[in-house]
Amino acid sequence: MSKLPSHDLDETVIAFRQAIRAWLAEHWTDADREANRRRPLRDRRWNPEFSRKMGEAGWLGLDWPKQYGGQARSPGEQLAFIEELEFAEAPTDAHMTAETIIGPAIINFGSDEQKSTFLPALLKGQRPFALHYSEPEAGSDLASLRTAARRDGDDWIISGQKLWSTYGDRAAYAILAARTDPAARPKHAGISVFLMPLDTPGITIRPSMAMYGRTFSATFYDDVRVPGSALLGPENGGWKVITSALAAERVMIGNTVAHLQHIFSKIVSHVRDLGDGPAALRHDPLIRDRIGALGADLEAARQFTLRNANLVQSGHVPIYEAAMSKVFVGELQERLGEAALDILGSGGLLSDEAPSAPLGEMEQELRHSLMGVLGGGTSEIQRNIIALRGLGLPRMSS
């Protein structure tokens, strides 16, 4: 595979990379990878059994503090780890949200009971989570969400609708944002967050096929009763939980960068190995220029990721830096998807199951790339965050 230079700067990182590589060679073999490639696209990245295997082997919670069962690994080790998983095409979606978003949210805001109930299970890869944030009238403007939670004794009764929940039809739990004080001003001051078992009576999940070839779901809450212990963080203090979790999600963009590296490597290796003589694709000046430009952008994406991981490691929550990385990587994902089709020509239009496809999965990559720009807060919203938090520009006055 044609790759950019390694950023492994010390022996610890190199050794850790070798350790995960060795483990993958044994537990995610070439035969497993080939079998996975033959599964429908929607199923390829979701494999609870493999997530549990990773958990049992102690590969989850690498960045969690040691007191919660984590390993407090360095940013370099974490990035090496996710690169190896991506390069091996290992399926990680069944635990990814739980490990990187929910776990840190519980560590930061959860009760002792929540910590002891959830964290060990998350570390074992046994609690697939979905996000229940967006609603029909609350996408980018999340603070306008209407799903309501009202107290009934020690319990909460929840009513409303959530949209666009990735893997919402497969997860066992969701982190739910609901309005607990309709009169609160500003609007985000009246929101609370709950840890919801998705088999609770009154919850209806309707999956639909998203453009990227996997499902996302609408979820209906019809007077769903949950105990008070489901509340994560303070009542009406959910905005901080959500924004911290979203920032963590944006830091998680490192997974996307590793994925893009893998896709880029496939494209470059294909160009390198195709044909002979002066007319070979690798000598085409336009294609070489495109590869050089994308390689540079990808290196910039790696640098953004490294910087953010270092900030997290030093105890800083990278708000605007994470937003910047999210915008850049999301839009790079689109550029890479478009470039793949330009380089492959008509062959790029073919899905990986097509017998004539020169290089599988590329048109799916393009379809998927929109998710990088839209999901977890659109690029426009990220730019607003950077303008306010990073540049100190003023909000629009009335």
Added chain:
Amino acid sequence: MTVQLSAEETTLLIDSLRRLLEDGWPVEGGLERAEDVTAIGQLSSALHELGLAYLGAAEGPGLAEALLIFEELGRAAAPAPLAGALIANLLLDGSDDPKVRAFVEEVQAGQAVPALALGAFDGDRFAGSAAYAPDRLTASLKFVEDVAAATHILVFVSEPSGLAIMPVDAQGVAIVADPGLAVPALSAVDIAAPPLLWQSLSEAKLADAAQAVRLLALARAVGAAQRGFDLALDHAKVRRQFGHVIGEFQAIQHKLVNCFSQLDGAKLLLSSAGAAHDRGDEAWRVLTDAALAFSGPALRQVALEVHHTLGAIGYAEEHEAPRHFRRIHADLLRFGGTARARAGLADYLLRPAV
């Protein structure tokens, strides 16, 4: 092996340089001063006193620190002829030839100020070339910087590979200024004369030195772009139109955010390449190409957006912004620019599989 400064030492050095530039190279009249050889000479002397002629020397700061210094020079739009000193130190410090070593000592003492002519190693196909036969240097070189304030030219020679040291005022040296976007002007240099000194060097060493020069130019462009961006951001926070500060409008906010991200990416890549060089990581060459390939279009877009934000206010030559616009373009277009860097990356990525 250069000396790695601690974070505190680096901060001290940069703070001292910034103060020196604020006093010695103020914004007022900067464009005219950039064409004044006497003023550039005074600036050069002041920088030597700060110890900057030791950049790249065995006991001096390394490339990473040099990049920070060039960023500062870019911020101040100060055309200090320092790149020649760095390359003299990198290539000639420790030479077997006592006369060459004596020349390096003159550079470090500020008595000799070398300009650089990269010739066939420049990266620009029209930069010319140089050949050396015993006691004779024949060269036709273009796009040479710093000549007006220099005492010598370090000529990169391809046939055979080595470095010729040529006094600018020697017989057989013809220098013609080529004015344009770059201020001070670049020069064309023709030489048909014996060089003062000759140092045989491998092509690889010369190619590496040229790559280091590209990073220096990028660092200066980063500094210029950062300063231009700071001006635009400050302007957006106070300029009122349609009853609002213009920084409230999303059209302006997103424009500035894009610049902020592009600058941030350029700085991260620049720093990564410089650090890789100083720790002896061979990847520094490809990381340099990545930095150049990314930053070329990114910073030129920043230069444009700075002016879009400043509007007609920034369009007057007496305003500070135009000199940064000039600097950014002049530094990013040279030495083969983005196209050469992308080609370098493509070569690396498309190399035969092992």
